[in-house]
Amino acid sequence: MITRTLLLQMAGSRQMEHFARHNRLATAMAQRFIAGETIEQVTEPVRQLNAKGFTVSLDFLGESVTSEQEIAGTVDTYLRLFQHIRTNELNANVSIKLTALGMDIGPEIASRNLQRLLKAAAPELFVRIDMESSAHTETTLQIFRDVFTAAVPLTNTGVVIQSYLRRSEADVEELIKLGARVRLCKGAYQEPGSVAFTTRAEVDASYVRLMRRLLESGVYPAIATHDKQMIDAALQFKQELQLAPDRFEFQMLYGVRRELQEQLVKEGNRMRIYTPFGDHWYPYTMRRLAEKPANLKLALTSMLRG
Ligand SMILES: Cc1cc2nc3c(=O)[nH]c(=O)nc-3n(C[C@H](O)[C@H](O)[C@H](O)COP(=O)(O)OP(=O)(O)OC[C@H]3O[C@@H](n4cnc5c(N)ncnc54)[C@H](O)[C@@H]3O)c2cc1C
Structure with a gap:
């Protein structure tokens, strides 16, 4: 628990990021979870999947971006990515964080960029809006609702709900009423007990309720x-x-529990692999x-052996 808290605090440190990006060991460790640095480099891993x-x-990795130049770069990368997916006939959609589109500068900036991307992705490419820390939940859902229910709605998009948040039950009900596509996960950020369940049992029980x-x-x-208990509960509901x-589809992260990913597909289930790329x-x-x-420990040991 202490290690988890420490690693999550380190995740938000710009200083640590600077150090890690220039460190060979850290770069090698990241490779297990990242498919490449450029659009071209991910083509082969996606084909194999x-x-x-x-x-x-x-x-395309990036979050908490506050430089207008970087935001423009992210939009441009996604536009090129859409083209790349189409040209190479990859069976892929995309995921995006609204803080990479400027949400920390102003919600209207992120909303404008999102609309531009959704129009370019339509009709066949689906854009999933990832969920970030609880400080961003309300604004993320508001931006999603606005584009999804606009006079000319953009519906090739969906959001993410985190089962550790106490508010999620109400959010799920509202999203069901809207007819929105939801990805359900447990939640990956460091959150206070005032907004999030703090025990594993509560987070898991919430996951099962929302999943049903x-x-x-x-x-x-x-x-x-990747939790076998959650997966078994889903298969039982199915x-x-x-x-x-x-x-419905299962989703797992690139590089995590590969055998379980393959087993679920062999058993006739749909499985999407969340595949990040980029240098951030x-x-x-x-x-x-x-x-x-x-x-x-595993990564360090194998690198030292190597
Ligand atoms: C497709 C996808 C998209 C996601 N999108 C978001 C998002 O938008 N916002 C957000 O907050 N979170 C997101 N997450 C992360 C999620 O919230 C959890 O932090 C993460 O999935 C771990 O929870 P778990 O359900 O796998 O269960 P856990 O109880 O954490 O893990 C169950 C078991 O899975 C294995 N496992 C889990 N994680 C790892 C790992 N990193 N490496 C190796 N083994 C592992 C372990 O064996 C572990 O015992 C996403 C996760 C997935 C799979």
């Missing part, structure tokens, strides 16, 4: 977890509710290490 029966969600609501009433929910395999890999990698601090 597609060949194994997985779909993909590509995430989404599977029985939601629109093509994404069950994003059977109880007699859901066809195309009514530090906060993302730190959150992955915080989820399983043993990764840190």
Whole structure:
């Protein structure tokens, strides 16, 4: 628990990021979770995933961006990514963080950039809006609602709900009413007890409740977890509710529990692999290490052996 808290605090440190980006060991460690640095470099990993029966969600790494130049660069990269997915006929959609589109400068900037991307992605490319820390939840959902229900709605998008947040039950009900596509995850940030459940049992119980609501009433929910207990509960609901395999998808992260990913596909389930790329890999990698601090030891040992 202490290690998790420490790693999550380190994830937010600009100083640590500067150090890590210039450190060979840290860069090597990140490679387990990152598919490449450029759009071109991810083509082959995505092809390999597609060949194994997985779909993909590509995430250009970046968050908490406050420089207008960097925001413009992110928008441009996503526009090129859409073209690349189409030209190479990759079976992939994209994920994006609104703080990479300028939400920390102003919600209207992120909203404008999101609308531009959704129009360029439409009609066939789906854009998932990732969920960030609880300081951003309300604004993220507001921006999503605004574009999704506008006079000329942009509907090739969906959001993420985190089961550790106390507010999520109400949010899920509202999103079901809107007919929105929801990805359900446990949540990856350091949150206070005032807004989030603090024990694993509470977070898991909330996950199961929300998953059931989404599977029985939601629109093509994404069950994003590596937790075998959550996956077994989903498979049980699938059977109880007699859901066809195309009514929902599982999602897992690139490089995490690969055998389980393959097993679920072999058993006839849909599986999408969240595949990040880019050179701003530090906060993302730190959150992955915080989820399983043993990764840190494993990575260090194998690198030292190498
Ligand atoms: C597709 C996808 C998208 C996500 N999007 C978001 C998002 O938008 N916002 C957000 O806050 N969070 C997001 N997350 C992260 C999520 O909130 C959790 O932090 C993360 O998935 C770990 O929770 P878990 O459900 O896998 O269960 P846990 O209880 O954390 O893990 C269950 C088991 O899975 C294995 N495992 C889990 N993580 C790792 C890891 N990093 N390395 C190795 N083994 C691991 C371990 O064996 C562990 O015992 C996303 C996760 C996925 C899979």
